Amino acid sequence: MTINKIFPFLFLVLLSCKKGENKNTTPVIATLDAAATVLANENKQVIQGFGCATVFTPPNTSALTSEEFDRLFGSANGQVGLNILRIRIASDDAWRATELNYAKAAIQRGAIILASPWSPPSRMKTNNSIISGKLIPDSAAAYAKYLNDFALYMANNGAPLHAVSVQNEPDWDTNYESCVWTGTEMRDFLKNHGAAVTATKLMAPELVNNNQTYINTILADDAAVANLDIFGTHIYGGGIIDNPQIRSKGKEIWMTEHLDTLSTYPSGITTAVEIHDCLTKANFNAYIWWYGKRFYGPIGQDGLVTRRGYIISHFARFIKPGAVRVGMSANSRLDVLLSAYKNGLKKVIVAINVGSYNVKQKITFDGATAASFVPYVTTSTKNVEQGTAVASANNSFEFTLPPNSVVTFVEQ
Numbered sequence: 001m002t003i004n005k006i007f008p009f010l011f012l013v014l015l016s017c018k019k020g021e022n023k024n025t026t027p028v029i030a031t032l033d034a035a036a037t038v039l040a041n042e043n044k045q046v047i048q049g050f051g052c053a054t055v056f057t058p059p060n061t062s063a064l065t066s067e068e069f070d071r072l073f074g075s076a077n078g079q080v081g082l083n084i085l086r087i088r089i090a091s092d093d094a095w096r097a098t099e100l101n102y103a104k105a106a107i108q109r110g111a112i113i114l115a116s117p118w119s120p121p122s123r124m125k126t127n128n129s130i131i132s133g134k135l136i137p138d139s140a141a142a143y144a145k146y147l148n149d150f151a152l153y154m155a156n157n158g159a160p161l162h163a164v165s166v167q168n169e170p171d172w173d174t175n176y177e178s179c180v181w182t183g184t185e186m187r188d189f190l191k192n193h194g195a196a197v198t199a200t201k202l203m204a205p206e207l208v209n210n211n212q213t214y215i216n217t218i219l220a221d222d223a224a225v226a227n228l229d230i231f232g233t234h235i236y237g238g239g240i241i242d243n244p245q246i247r248s249k250g251k252e253i254w255m256t257e258h259l260d261t262l263s264t265y266p267s268g269i270t271t272a273v274e275i276h277d278c279l280t281k282a283n284f285n286a287y288i289w290w291y292g293k294r295f296y297g298p299i300g301q302d303g304l305v306t307r308r309g310y311i312i313s314h315f316a317r318f319i320k321p322g323a324v325r326v327g328m329s330a331n332s333r334l335d336v337l338l339s340a341y342k343n344g345l346k347k348v349i350v351a352i353n354v355g356s357y358n359v360k361q362k363i364t365f366d367g368a369t370a371a372s373f374v375p376y377v378t379t380s381t382k383n384v385e386q387g388t389a390v391a392s393a394n395n396s397f398e399f400t401l402p403p404n405s406v407v408t409f410v411e412q
Helices: 004-018 067-073 093-108 136-156 183-194 212-219 222-226 244-248 265-280 307-316
Strands: 031-048 047-055 084-088 112-116 163-165 202-209 229-234 252-257 286-291 322-328 336-343 347-354 358-365 373-379 394-403 405-411
Touching: 031 336, 031 347, 047 307, 067 093, 084 093, 084 163, 084 286, 093 112, 093 136, 112 136, 112 202, 112 252, 136 163, 136 183, 183 212, 183 222, 202 212, 202 252, 212 222, 212 244, 265 286, 265 307, 265 322, 265 336, 265 347, 265 358, 307 373, 307 405, 336 358, 347 358, 347 394, 373 394, 394 405
Parallel strands: 031 358, 047 084, 047 286, 084 112, 112 163, 163 202, 202 229, 229 252, 252 286
Antiparallel strands: 031 322, 322 336, 336 347, 347 405, 358 394, 373 405
């Protein structure tokens, strides 16, 4: 376009804008095309589930009610669909009774229980305190028995554990209930005393920082690994990183704690991306949020499901325990993240559009036939809204993803 043609063109554009500036028009959002393929025969990790914690009592937060447990652990419309509860191995009887009751309530709704200690008993520690300090080496055998006894206590009282952890955040020396362990100390405890925990599965190390050097110290000792069932980590540092050695030794790895204190809709989308990355990049078998009931949690302090809770439910409600993540080709648009799962014979796909445009997403299946899929849509104005089933044709289906949205497709 020559310069003498550009100026009249710009004048017409500006005139058109001026004429319409007082009209109540809805902005037109561009629709872009994208395509990806589900690789149904490419099996990845087994998903054990999604969860939250009830440890301690957050400020200005009341005890969980039966209705709130329904919202957290139910899988109906308006519920989050969690299936893992993380409790604390408390040093006092009152909190043990509280956590026992919470565990029973979760189990009644189909959940499994992970128990994590924030500290060994003070009598077993170098500073005789549940704050900071270290485990006395001569108390290691007694501590292993202590963990096993807690598992027996829970089972005998109607709330058997799925797993017990050795220590919450052993790589974090802080001024609240805690205990510091080096990677070598954790490795030696697992090697020499892990076999004493027989009443449930054993998890370690539940690092605050997903430190691969620490984890690899354990992995390098086959005797320590033999006594360990599940690797656990938090992701407050160290990144969302895959460690193929864990899978090669036949062990699971769970992400057992993370939080974001922001409660805006964009922060919820960030959580969706985080869960996606935990499952697809790090190959974690489980994802556990911090507090279940908190203003930034799955339910708020008013007991109602939050925006973040609805976003978590896109995974937790529809990807059930025992589901297998399957392969997915690279999407032709990088601002749409896709992951796919097999719940038995049924398929589930989660799509996260982090971009500002509508995306007409085509999904093709390789290695499986595609039936029709029901979309569940969350946007800035919708919460897991069920849409009309989308039929497949030629083993593919198409759906327009709204900008800044999460959509879960569930095969009928």
